[in-house]
Amino acid sequence: MTSTVERETRTPLVRLTDAGKNYGNIIALQGVTLEVSGAEVTCVLGDNGAGKSTLIKIISGLHQHDDGSYEVEGEPVSFSSPRQALDRGIATVYQDLAVVPLMPVWRNFFLGNEVRKGIGPVSRMDIDFMRKTTKQELLDMGIDLRDVDQPIGTLSGGERQCVAISRAVYFGAKVLILDEPTAALGVKQSGVVLRYIVQARERGLGVIFITHNPHHAYPVGDRFLILKRGRSLGYWEKSEISHAQLTGLMAGGTELEQLAHELQSVGQADAAQELEEEAQELGLAGPSQ
Amino acid sequence: MSQTVEVGTPPARDERVATKSPFARLMARPEVGALAGAIVIYLIFFAVAPPFRDVNSLATVLYVSSTYGIPAVAVALLMIGGEFDLSAGVAVTSSALVASMFSYQFSANMWIGVLVALVVALAIGFINGYLVVKTGIPSFLVTLGTFFMLRGLNLAITKIVTGNVGTNDVSDIDGFASAQKVFASQFTVGNVAIRITLLWWILFIVIATWILLRTHIGNWIFAVGGSAPSSRAVGVPLNKVKIGLFMAVGFMAWFTGMHILFAFNTVQSGIGIGNEFIYIVAAVVGGCLLTGGYGSVIGAAIGAFIFGMTNQGIVYAGWNPDWFFFFLGALLLGAILLNTYIRRRAEASR
Numbered sequence: 132m133t134s135t136v137e138r139e140t141r142t143p144l145v146r147l148t149d150a151g152k153n154y155g156n157i158i159a160l161q162g163v164t165l166e167v168s169g170a171e172v173t174c175v176l177g178d179n180g181a182g183k184s185t186l187i188k189i190i191s192g193l194h195q196h197d198d199g200s201y202e203v204e205g206e207p208v209s210f211s212s213p214r215q216a217l218d219r220g221i222a223t224v225y226q227d228l229a230v231v232p233l234m235p236v237w238r239n240f241f242l243g244n245e246v247r248k249g250i251g252p253v254s255r256m257d258i259d260f261m262r263k264t265t266k267q268e269l270l271d272m273g274i275d276l277r278d279v280d281q282p283i284g285t286l287s288g289g290e291r292q293c294v295a296i297s298r299a300v301y302f303g304a305k306v307l308i309l310d311e312p313t314a315a316l317g318v319k320q321s322g323v324v325l326r327y328i329v330q331a332r333e334r335g336l337g338v339i340f341i342t343h344n345p346h347h348a349y350p351v352g353d354r355f356l357i358l359k360r361g362r363s364l365g366y367w368e369k370s371e372i373s374h375a376q377l378t379g380l381m382a383g384g385t386e387l388e389q390l391a392h393e394l395q396s397v398g399q400a401d402a403a404q405e406l407e408e409e410a411q412e413l414g415l416a417g418p419s420q
Numbered sequence: 421m422s423q424t425v426e427v428g429t430p431p432a433r434d435e436r437v438a439t440k441s442p443f444a445r446l447m448a449r450p451e452v453g454a455l456a457g458a459i460v461i462y463l464i465f466f467a468v469a470p471p472f473r474d475v476n477s478l479a480t481v482l483y484v485s486s487t488y489g490i491p492a493v494a495v496a497l498l499m500i501g502g503e504f505d506l507s508a509g510v511a512v513t514s515s516a517l518v519a520s521m522f523s524y525q526f527s528a529n530m531w532i533g534v535l536v537a538l539v540v541a542l543a544i545g546f547i548n549g550y551l552v553v554k555t556g557i558p559s560f561l562v563t564l565g566t567f568f569m570l571r572g573l574n575l576a577i578t579k580i581v582t583g584n585v586g587t588n589d590v591s592d593i594d595g596f597a598s599a600q601k602v603f604a605s606q607f608t609v610g611n612v613a614i615r616i617t618l619l620w621w622i623l624f625i626v627i628a629t630w631i632l633l634r635t636h637i638g639n640w641i642f643a644v645g646g647s648a649p650s651s652r653a654v655g656v657p658l659n660k661v662k663i664g665l666f667m668a669v670g671f672m673a674w675f676t677g678m679h680i681l682f683a684f685n686t687v688q689s690g691i692g693i694g695n696e697f698i699y700i701v702a703a704v705v706g707g708c709l710l711t712g713g714y715g716s717v718i719g720a721a722i723g724a725f726i727f728g729m730t731n732q733g734i735v736y737a738g739w740n741p742d743w744f745f746f747f748l749g750a751l752l753l754g755a756i757l758l759n760t761y762i763r764r765r766a767e768a769s770r
Contacts, residue, residue: 214655229653231646233713236637242643243654244635255634 142205143168144306144337145190145221151198152185159185160361162199163182165355167337169307172328174348176381177358183341185357187310190339191223192216220305222293226314232284236276237265239283240298264301272297272327289320293327306337314346325351345378357381424712427577451719454759457705457751458726462721465733469754472736479612485622485728487676488695489721492702493624493674498665499703501710502645503552507544507567509695514570514685516675520587523595524611530595538674543668545571549663558653571693575637578689591685603675604682618677621721623670628717641665648715699750705755724763726751 142204143166152160160182167173176363177183188194189201193211200207203219210216213223217257230239265279272293276286292312299307309328314319328351331338342348349356355372357380359363364380395403465472491508498505515537523533548566553561558573575585582588590596605616632638638650640661643651681687704710706719706724730747 183640213653217655225653227650229647229650231643231650231713232640233646238639238642242651247641251510254638255630258634258637361741 140179140339143202144204146202146205147186147190147196147199148202149199150189150196150201151306152189153197154222160189160196160358160360163356163358164199164361164366165339165354165356166220167339169337170306170332171353172332172338172340172351173356174220174342174352175356175358176342176345176348178381180360184310185361187223187339187341190216191308193220196281206337215338220303221308222299222302222304222306223308224292224299224312225308226310226312230291230295234289235280235283236269236283236286236294236367237262237279240265240268240294240301244302246391268297268301269294272300272330283302285321288316292324292388296327296331300331300334300336304336306339307331308341309341311316311339311343312340313342313344315392321347336370343381345374345381349377423525442701449579450714450716450767451593451722452707453707454719454722454726457755458544458722458729461726461733465729465737466501468680469733469737474526475612477732477736479614481728481732482618482725483615483728484615484731485721485725486615486766487679488698489621489724490679491669491676491695492608492619492699492706492720493621493628493717494665494669495699496703496706496708496715496717497628497641497707499582499700499710500632500645500712500715501641501665503662503665504559504650505548505666506543506561506563506660506696507548507570508669508673508699509692509697510567510570510574511544511673512591512695513687513689513692514544515674517574517587517679517689517760519678520590520681520687520705521578521581524564524588525559525581527593530590530593530599532595534678535591537677538671541670541674542667543670543676544673546663548670549666549694552666553659553662563758567696573621574689585690586686586688589685590681593729596682599678603678603681620675625717625721635666635743637664643691644712644715670694698727698748703753705751705760707755707759709759710756715744723755 146166192213246257446488517535519533551562703720706723710717
């Protein structure tokens with residue numbers, strides 16, 4: 132099922148080959164292969180506990196892989212801190228976004244990377260520059276903020292997500308890891324974030340998009356990796372898999388069918404019928420056992 | 421039920437956000453509640469206590485405010501950084517005792533004792549900070565521990581060294597006069613006697629405000645208090661910032677201790693207990709959030725001024741001073757309610 136595609140000439144920005152990670156005797160991740168190049172979106176799908184967070188932690192430098200190899204631009208690496216990953220241009224936008232809600236947008240944007248002017252005791256932040264830059268960078272991402280002085284906590288979830296993304300881009304990220312950016316968002320907000328993912332790709336960045344929602348992944352993704360219980364369930368190019376197939380794999384066709392049987396046994400025949408049809412439609416469930 | 425998603429156009433400005441007037445902006449500042457409170461309290465005492473209206477009384481109020489306001493400057497920074505220091509009150513006494521006893525026992529120049537006390541005060545701050553960041557135990561508990569330890573040490577060591585509960589008079593020691601000039605002198609403007617602590621207080625407020633609002637260190641202080649995991653994730657040296665803040669409290673405690681020593685020539689080993697709460701009250705009344713990430717040094721200064729006014733005003737008004745702590749508690753409660761309301765608004769639509 133897994134296909135490895137030879138890409139001529141181009142070295143992927145990030146490539147994991149048969150990577151694995153154990154926590155004591157618990158195998159958190161095993162035999163996972165993934166790559167992302169510039170101007171590409173690689174989606175990692177999986178349910179809770181599938182190993183998505185472990186995968187992010189390896190790529191972003193919070194943990195080291197135990198098996199397999201991890202290469203950045205063709206060079207084997209093993210990061211011992213997120214800072215090292217960041218120095219290689221791998222930036223992670225976590226679910227909690229690493230923003231401080233009570234602080235103004237511009238202070239958040241430059242937090243940890245403040246631009247200074249003056250030397251010695253009069254060294255201070257170049258507030259004017261930072262404000263203007265924040266406004267401009269956000270504008271480039273399509274967010275027109277009236278006031279970069281408003282606390283970032285007053286922005287909507289999607290806007291905050293975009294501030295975090297444009298911050299990573301501004302500070303030289305080549306690869307963006309987005310950890311469930313749409314998980315806590317409504318339909319419209321999710322659409323906004325997906326647009327920024329496309330925009331980041333158009334700017335030539337590699338994006339690793341972690342999600343459990345195939346409907347968000349399929350429209351923007353170029354490759355798809357599905358994880359289940361720490362193992363790779365498959366790795367596809369977009370051309371090799373349809374939206375329906377992806378959804379079916381994520382939903383777990385057989386599990387849907389099982390649920391249908393259970394419903395039938397408690398007298399919910401209509402619902403069961405519906406579910407079964409849906410499973411068939413997804414093209415994944417075999418004929419009922 | 422078809423839904424169209426506009427693609428390609430930037431999201432329109434949220435029409436639900438009203439434009440803020442300059443007045444609304446002022447109202448959103450952390451110190452505004454304290455300022456309003458200070459004006460009200462000033463007017464009340466101005467009305468009911470004729471001696472309060474005298475400009476010399478104002479100078480006294482400002483002096484009392486400054487002795488609490490100086491440590492409150494650092495306590496406010498620490499609180500914005502998300503931590504507490506309950507040992508600050510007794511650390512003031514410890515600094516004064518160390519300087520006094522060191523110079524007296526070793527017959528050293530007063531300034532050497534002053535420097536030794538500085539090292540001790542910074543060390544106390546460092547230990548507080550180090551324990552908090554390395555153990556992850558809330559600073560409330562860590563500094564409660566150091567509070568009791570210092571309280572015991574102050575009494576025990578003073579008794580061992582001097583055989584008494586107070587230190588010996590140090591006014592004959594070399595360097596006393598110059599040190600007194602720096603820490604506890606007084607000068608007159610017109611016919612108003614001004615204590616030098618007031619000038620120091622203003623200087624500390626200006627420096628701390630500048631650091632907080634204009635430098636990257638200030639950005640980091642807000643960040644570590646507002647969200648520790650987030651600031652760590654973006655590379656803010658969280659441990660250094662927090663330890664530094666505890667050491668700043670140590671520095672201000674040292675300065676206040678030096679003032680007490682050179683104002684009174686001797687130090688009683690049991691004083692200072694309970695003052696840590698007054699510093700915290702000043703900071704909270706001034707708009708600092710107990711949970712960190714929000715507040716201002718100017719607010720804490722206004723808070724200390726409110727404390728000084730109430731403290732002296734009750735005397736000028738001829739009221740029973742027993743009521744003082746009741747007022748202090750009521751002020752604190754009112755300030756916390758106001759702060760909670762402000763923060764809800766700042767974090768609205770999260």
